[in-house]
Amino acid sequence: MSLLKRIKKCLTGANQTGDNQSSVMISKNKDIFIRFDPQKTAPEISEREVEILKDCWNIVQRDVAKVGIISFVGLFETHPEVHDAFMSFRVVNTSDTEYSAILRAHALRVMGTVDKCIYRLDNRDKLRELMTEMGIRHKNYSVKTKFIDLMGPQFISSIKPHLETVWTDEHEKAWDNLFKLMCYYMRKGMCSI
Template structure:
């Protein structure tokens, strides 16, 4: 099952049990879909991944605003429930979002966070602090923890066309690893309050 289909199934048919130590999300057939245990060590990113990410990011930065908007519009098209979570542009039709200044500003902030994370891979403590604080802020905005994992796959599908000439399986893995790490710390922040 593809990650996108997995996440669709996960979002549309799940029940949740949460406490401050872990998050367990179960599907309707009572199988565990996702388990988050903040006591487990964070996901690893290799030095090769870091090199790939920095090289790719130099290219993506040239169209960073466009990539950000495409990421969010795609996310809202595939997961309308996420669109509903955004008070600022909840009433805006998805087809009009591409031109929405509030969405564009939010997309640029998210792209700025990706930028900071890439350059903080050389100082993982700063990356941890950034993403944990972001998780706390998102919890205060009442963002559902299961929405956090949707951004990575959508971001990757948005940058692929910009990197088509150089894209390999290693590139895919590097970006997946980055978003796993970012999401790990963000979920950790969300579970801490």
Template sequence: MGNTAQGRRNSMLPKQESSSSDTTAAKGGKNSRQNTLQEEEDCVTELQGGGGGGNDGGESEALTERQKELLTESWKVVEGDIAKVGVITFISLFETHPDVQQVFLPFNGLPIDELKHSKQLRAHALRVMAFVQKAVARLNEPEKLTTLLRELGKKHYGYGAKQKYVDLIGPQFILAIKPSLEAQWSDETHA
């Protein structure tokens, strides 16, 4: 990928916010590398769905075969509306958490009505949905799925994304896919 394309992609991601831990890491603080690795692991655990629900933050619980089946079946339906679902996810995220919109540089300060028709938001949403598609395709390959999630976590950690954003986008994604899955929606699907 050329520098121009990389620059555009980086501009889509949350802007870096420095903190005292970032300063310590930059100065080569004693535990900076350990802290970075732990934060990356926490992000991967959260992306795998292990950041809550009674998990102690260690290894995430493996999905059951039924859960994998439900995810795969549901994704087949959602794929038909992939761009729409992605845009709705981000619009809902920005409506309910305006502070998150502020850290996405291209979207900072844009009115929601304008964002709904933004080609840039649509492109970003499609990249996110393509990642979800890759994750679903690897549900029966836990090592590959973990590697994929770990790479995403490291990238976003490097961009300065905060774990709280991961926590916020999940519920918005569920709300965005629910209309596409209306006929199949159940408590089991939601879980």
């Protein structure tokens, strides 16, 4: 069993079903096609969606490390080509313990960014600045823009089990819109270099 599957099994108590492929937008040949027009207006998030996101985030924060790790394990399983885009995962000689620590640290950084974005929905200029700078950093790390949109669907599939008693289509749309907004500004930053 791969290290990623062992980590996921340890966290969830279950094996990966392979069903995550349908939660990610891909073409039949598994290539991702993203067209970005920096002149297009940023995606919108309604006040109701902001309320939903903040309420959900209060619940998700209880298991934020677990959600982050599951998101990345799922991402690496469904899109193994993304794994090497992460500098910290390129180290060849890491033990399972070291790899798990690197994965956890990166997952927590990403969850910290989600946290900042949720609370900056009240000040969209600060959210724009944060994610544009994040895009510039990721471009400097040589991350491909086609990988940017993959995190949202993985994150959503990871938080659903934590919110199953309240989850509705409205929740799904709110989270999808948040990640579209985050990705929009991130791609804008990546294109600005």
